[in-house]
Amino acid sequence: MKRTLLIWLAAGMLTFSAASAQEAPKDPEVFKIGAILAMSGKADWYGKVMSAGILQAVDEINAKGGIEGIKLEAVIEDHKSGVAKEGVSAITRLINIHNVQAVLSSFSPPTLAIAPIADEKGILVLNGGGVSTAMVGASKYLFHNRSLASDLGRAAAKRANELGLKRLAQLAWKSDAGESIIAAVEPYWKSKGGTITATEFMEVGAPNIDTQVAKIRASNPDWVGLWLFSPDPGLALKKIREFGLRVPVIGIEYNEDIQKIAGKHSDGYEYTSDYFTPSPEFPWSQQFAENYKKRTGEDPEFYAANYYEAVYVVAEAIRRARAKGGDYWNGAKLAAAIRENPEFDSVYGGKMVFQENGVAKKRVALFRVKDGKSEFVSYITPD
């Protein structure tokens, strides 16, 4: 009697443990990923390139049979160039109508606004574009796969320090992004013994910055920090050179639009940025760039790369979570998968690691522009 009981007990335990250890994964019909981007409004350029990156990744993954045979679908929503409440409307739609479990967000205000919803509903949020430090830690499910403004700004300041420059004049966006950079750069620069001769602000996309540039010139700096994003560095470069200011200009962004506006005045401009440069050393980066060029007719820059990469990160997180079985298709499980193993392939080349605070450490590089083309100078680590 006792022996039968023992056998039954053992059998029961075995089946029980087998069942809980490997429950069959609950697959959805399709993996829907949401994206909340600047599809209209002043900054619609970002929405265009980010969505291009996302859709390319989705198509590539699906062409290979999807994730474990299940297709991927991206739903793109608009936050009208960074209006917080539009972000909230967007994520509500994404969750309720499309049942997404992961969202790629952009711009700080909408990201901050959706953070509490992400926490409450358990949605994975991946930011590949916003730079404000305020976002860090806003939600336990929020991750970033781009260097924050603070890192880029400090890297630029480090470069200036290396060049022996001492007097900085700053021109920044009057926005969370611009102010984040100033907040990071100023104490760093001063600790290196530098001074700040002028700090001027411009509205995002403002057409007229003559006064700012005039004041910068009058303050007699020996370098100018451009804490601006596309396409404003172009205008700034043009005005600075036209005003007869010859000192080095170092910024944190550069792309075709900026080049178009700056024209020949971009010569000598240096900038620190996430190091995205397609190269044969890293075949994935080249393949991405070629495919992007084929699809859109333009060369990709790092925003497109980040969002392309973000889709792959989510796909990988799905794969890892699925391997554990059970009800894996939810944001909390996906986020857990990222935390458990924060190493992911990066389209930049090699691997990237998500740190404790959710930010993926990417290599920051210094580039210089010559004859309208950007050249890699060196890697630069802000200390």
Add this chain to the structure above:
Amino acid sequence: MDLLLQLLVNGIINGSHYALLGIGFGLIFATTRIVHFAYGPIFTFAAYVGWLLAGGLGLSVWVGLTGAVATALVLGLLSYLLIYRPLELRNAPVLVPLIASLGLYIVLENLVGVIFGTGVRVVEHLDTQIFFVGPVFFTSLHVWQVISFLVLGGALSLYLRRTRIGKAILAMTDNPEMARIIGIDTLRVSLIVFAIGSMISAVPAMLILLKDGASTHMGFAAVFLAFVAVVVGGVGSLKGAAAGGFLLGLVQSLGLWQIPTEWQNSIAFIVLFLMILLRPEGLFGVRTR
């Protein structure tokens, strides 16, 4: 002192730009009393067509300018005929054309984005000369901005004062009902002012394209500042619109001499706020009581 001089010159240059925009907008507003928000995206369209010809197709800048002026003309006339005139005929309350104009603004601005795509458009390989006069610098395009204001402003002034139609326009500016009663064809006059006002805006549009590049949202600042210039200068006075524009340009520039540039938006408005309180009819407006 050097900075002050540079800011003064900047103020005059930008003032010319705003003054020209103010005159165009003001002409339409004073005569028809329509707040023509769509003035902004029409300005944008003009710049883009200018780019298409001078930049995309590589034709001469003057061809581009002609295209820009033609575009503005057509769009301006269409806005009046399709949107505003039907409302006028139905005696719509004053605010309605304003909102309709807003609707038109939204349509046109996004249409530019759909047709031309996002991303800045520039005319490359332009040879702009840079001048240095003492501590002050400016480029040849800046000179063109001031010249265009003087030429167009002067031409318009002569036109209004010397020609029959011009005087009819002035009459309508002063008193639309009376003008109608004494037999002035208000439809014809309205069409003419929409035509002239729109065409005038194409010139600063082209200059901005050459100077800074065209973007899909450049129209907002254009119409917003034009509106403020007109009201500050005094509704109904073209001299006032020009003066208002200059005041704006100077305040935006000199006003920030000692004040941090993060206040750029407000400084102009704080001064305007005070000005309107002290002289509500505007610089050259007529006090009605």
Add this chain to the structure above:
Amino acid sequence: MDYLLHILVMVCLYAILASSFNLLIGFAGLFALSHAAFYALGAYAAAITTTSLGLPFPLPLLIAVVFAAVMSVLIALPALRVSGHYLVVISLALQMIVIEVILNWTSLTGGTDGISGIPAYTIGSLRLDSPGRFLLAAVPITALCFWICWRLAHSPFGRALRAMRENEDAAEAVGKNILYMKVSVFAVSAGLTAIAGVLFARYFTYVGAQSFTIDETIYVLAMVILGGTANLWGSVLGAAILVILPELLKFVALPVDIADKLRLIIYGVILILILRFRPEGLLPEPRGEKAMFVSINAQEPVGASNDLFAGSKDNVGEVILEGRNLRKSFGGITAVSDFSIILKKGQITGLIGPNGAGKTTAFNLLTGFLKPDSGEIALRGKNIIGRRPHELVGAGLARSFQDLRLFTKMTVIENVLVALPNQSGDSLFRVFFKRRHVREEERENAARAMEILRFVELHDKAYETAENLSYAEEKLLVVARLLATGAEVLLFDEPMSGLDPTTLAEIFPVIRKLAESGKAVCIIEHNLDVIKELCDVVYFLDEGRAMAVATPEELMSNPELATRYFG
């Protein structure tokens, strides 16, 4: 599901914003574009008091409302001295300045980062952090705000607002305190908008300046215009449409990179089309009988009628109003050089003179619409120079206008009603806190107004819109409106010009009866028959001063005056 409930929350928010904006634009005719600034002030006040100060409900809400109302008064006092396009620009300027201050005052407002982590409402242990649960707070609050707007609009105060909107000077001339009305409607509108801001903060738990820019004001403005100005249900409808429409458009599948732009284009086109085919908005302003908020039984006995003419018949000849050596110049032109006049109780005084003699200017001086450069004016012995016209109406001195200045979009009876004196419903406090009393008084006033209309034989047109009257009827209404003020001294500016003899014969007894019941009447007229028929004494005004003062007969037989008059 949550998405639909989220839309409902947005509709609630915008219903509050649109109806409060309608009070300002539709009812009061104050075209102030600073609405989103008060929205921001409310939202930030809630954000700061809950996050930095940790204050519990209802303190943040109350603080936000009071703060916004106070700010609006401070801003309104200087800004409301201008009107029309200037008010637009000033309020726009304020809007930009407020946002800029929010963006720059980083230590208080978080600057460009905004403030996040605002605690949601909790009812007991229930956190209102989902759309469905938030509606538990949003719906009652929205209903309350709507009720406040409704009460305000459908009250004597609301009627006075509309009169002010139609014609500010005329409203002042019937005794309405324009400044009080403007400031209070501004404050109420701002307070209600701030409530919407508080709801915003508690719902989104994040506030950032980009949500409160000029775009937002324009969005709400579109809702008001679309729904119909001066129609509160219209504002709710407008809010619903302009919130739901963009969301509906998202279901239209379009190529990704231009999808949102195309949707905006469709949105703009729809806006244009609706305005094209219904420019007055979807719901019209209530007219005719619907504009009344109490009903009058037309057969009601004439109870309070005769007190219109109650007044002591004794002391006829007593001097009520005296103007001495009045002088007024405009730039280089002297309109009135040395004008003196005496108006006596029970007397009808005529004021005649060639065009440009200064007669209307004299009226403007006497009634406080203009300030004399020198001279004295005494009402019952007390100096009244410097007092506002509406105060003088209350003290018993009122005038009509040569160019009528009727409240054209209001009904005939409303024109009279708004002129009746001492309406407790003119005070906002009493409108909300002494409702029964106001309602009772309104009924009495309505009956009284009907009586006045009966007296000038316009009662069968009581619910007709004033702009639809014939010329003669308009002139009668002007008389009725002035009569309604109950003032002791009545100054009529060309009351009979352009009327045919039959109508004249109807009006004469009206004016005579006024004098007989003890009023001091003064008429500016060009028609000498009228002067002869009615006036006890006539002043001949030319070159800004009284050339002669005599009885009509004496004046008419003076050849020198005839030459002056006829040229």
